[in-house]
Amino acid sequence: MARFDSLQGWLRWQEGLHPRVIDMGLDRAAGVYQQLNPDNVKPPTITVAGTNGKGSCIAFLEAIYRAQGYKVGAYTSPHILKYNERIKIDGQPVADDLICSAFERIDAARGEATLSYFEFGTLAALDLFWRSKVDVQLLEVGLGGRLDAVNIIDADAAIVTSICIDHVDWLGETREAIGQEKAGIFRSGVPAVIGDTDPPQSLLAVARQKHTPLLRIGDDFGYRKTDGGWEWRYADRLLTQLPLPALQGEHQFRNAASVLTAISTLAERLPVSEQAMRQGLTEVKLSGRFQLIDSDIPVLLDVGHNPQAVRTLLEYLQQHYAGVKIHAVFAMMQDKDISGVIKIISPVISAWYLAPLSNPRAASEAMVKQCFNDNQVDHVTGGFANFSEAFSAAQQQAKQDELILVFGSFFLVSEYLASC
Incomplete structure (x- = not known):
């Protein structure tokens, strides 16, 4: 049995x-x-x-x-x-x-x-x-x-x-x-x-x-x-x-x-x-890697969660979205180089929205905010109850000629795709 x-x-x-x-x-x-x-x-x-x-x-x-x-x-x-x-x-x-x-x-x-x-x-x-x-x-x-x-x-x-x-x-x-x-x-x-x-x-x-x-x-x-x-x-x-x-x-x-x-x-x-x-x-097809979701305000998904992957993401954004205002919905696991990732990509991000994840390995909002402070990065919004609230806030602030970027973890991209 x-x-x-x-x-x-x-x-x-x-x-x-x-x-x-x-x-x-x-x-x-x-x-x-x-x-x-x-x-x-x-x-x-x-x-x-x-x-x-x-x-x-x-x-x-x-x-x-x-x-x-x-x-x-x-x-x-x-x-x-x-x-x-x-x-x-x-x-x-x-x-x-x-x-x-x-x-x-x-x-x-x-x-x-x-x-x-x-x-x-x-x-x-x-x-x-x-x-x-x-x-x-x-x-x-x-x-x-x-x-x-x-x-x-x-x-x-x-x-x-x-x-x-x-x-x-x-x-x-x-x-x-x-x-x-x-x-x-x-x-x-x-x-x-x-x-x-x-x-x-x-x-x-x-x-x-x-x-x-x-x-x-x-x-x-x-x-x-x-x-x-x-x-x-x-x-x-x-x-x-x-x-x-x-x-x-x-x-x-x-x-x-x-x-x-x-x-x-x-x-x-x-x-x-x-x-x-x-x-x-x-x-060839692969979810979560530079995956573009067409909508009134386009959404780009990327599971990159370490400095090398995010450096590659930065190059892609600079090539395809130069001059575009980017709103980032962001979360990472606590064992990752969060500060290093923020330092690399922050020059092209106009606004950040911290999405809480239920995964026990996820970094706390306090931990992530400290990394932003260490890098002297502002325009960071937190206090959301879940991913949906964070993403909705990004949608409300973004305009049609702008981009919402969801990145930092497989689990974060999963939250987005599960909500579609």
């Missing part, structure tokens, strides 16, 4: 099962995975790690492989509206009953082991992908790389998108420390595509130690923007007049170039035509 009869029941139980919300290590998940899949049946796998850009790379990979006609499994985190978004097969979130069935199998296999919420989700995705006989599985590393549950799988190609300071409590306070953690996904003889233009020396050192062939942007592959399009080069291959990526922002050219390179390394096992690449670039 199943422990729970609903997905929400399973998820509530998982949140309290393990004594630590984040407990990095591979032994628990690897042991259960061996019980679930003793023959280690594994489709071709691409693992994506990095500080920013992981979700975009997974989305590009998914769109291109699906355009080629492959059955694709994609595992990402966190979700924005529904847990099911984390586990997709052929572009569709997996149904509640299938996830519950996977949880039942994991619960039966774990014995006395207590798994974290994230470990349950990772194991469910892996279980569902091999049982569904997907042609390729795409795995996003949740945190770091070396000790993340995704790393129980030996990938056939890896992508490291970018490395910057984030999650310092678990990964370290320097790019060198964080780079070493990200490099934990490397395997001997398995190509790793590096989309960071200035990778830490620690990452390169681990690659040498593990005999991992690196393909570095700017050296082994690259891109160049052209009139109305762009071109990508890798080895002796050059694709010209590529369509602009459907995902917005200069950084998406780096992500797309990294993805095309990773796909090329697996071309013998998973051939992909130039037409499928072009189609995937134009059809």
Whole structure:
């Protein structure tokens, strides 16, 4: 008999099962995975790690492989509206009953082991992908790389998108420390595509130690923007007049170039035509990344929550909204560099509205206001009971030729989309 009869029941139980919300290590998940899949049946796998850009790379990979006609499994985190978004097969979130069935199998296999919420989700995705006989599985590393549950799988190609300071409590306070953690996904003889233009020396050192062939942007592959399009080069291959990526922002050219390179390394096992690449670039979709909601007063959504991501957001705003008055509905988690984010983007924000979140990790209004004070930023309004009140205040103050920006956290973007 199943422990729970609903997905929400399973998820509530998982949140309290393990004594630590984040407990990095591979032994628990690897042991259960061996019980679930003793023959280690594994489709071709691409693992994506990095500080920013992981979700975009997974989305590009998914769109291109699906355009080629492959059955694709994609595992990402966190979700924005529904847990099911984390586990997709052929572009569709997996149904509640299938996830519950996977949880039942994991619960039966774990014995006395207590798994974290994230470990349950990772194991469910892996279980569902091999049982569904997907042609390729795409795995996003949740945190770091070396000790993340995704790393129980030996990938056939890896992508490291970018490395910057984030999650310092678990990964370290320097790019060198964080780079070493990200490099934990490397395997001997398995190509790793590096989309960071200035990778830490620690990452390169681990690659040498593990005999991992690196393909570095700017050296082994690259891109160049052209009139109305762009071109990508890798080895002796050059694709010209590529369509602009459907995902917005200069950084998406780096992500797309990294993805095309990773796909090329697996071309013998998973051939992909130039037409499928072009189609995937134009059809890719991803919620919460420079997502524009058209209305009388347009709304731009972005889940960026660390200095590097917000620097990219700033560049986008300067390019597309120069001279436009911007009203920012804002919230962040307390373990993030709130002051650093404010310092970067405040020059283009005319008015701030502090949105309270129910998440226990969310920074308090007093904490956020102190960060504004430290940066000598004014025009900050708080005291709202919930997100809806904060957003309504922004709507009332903004005019038709202005922009409302909702940014700072996945949870904040989720609040907006849930209210639509």
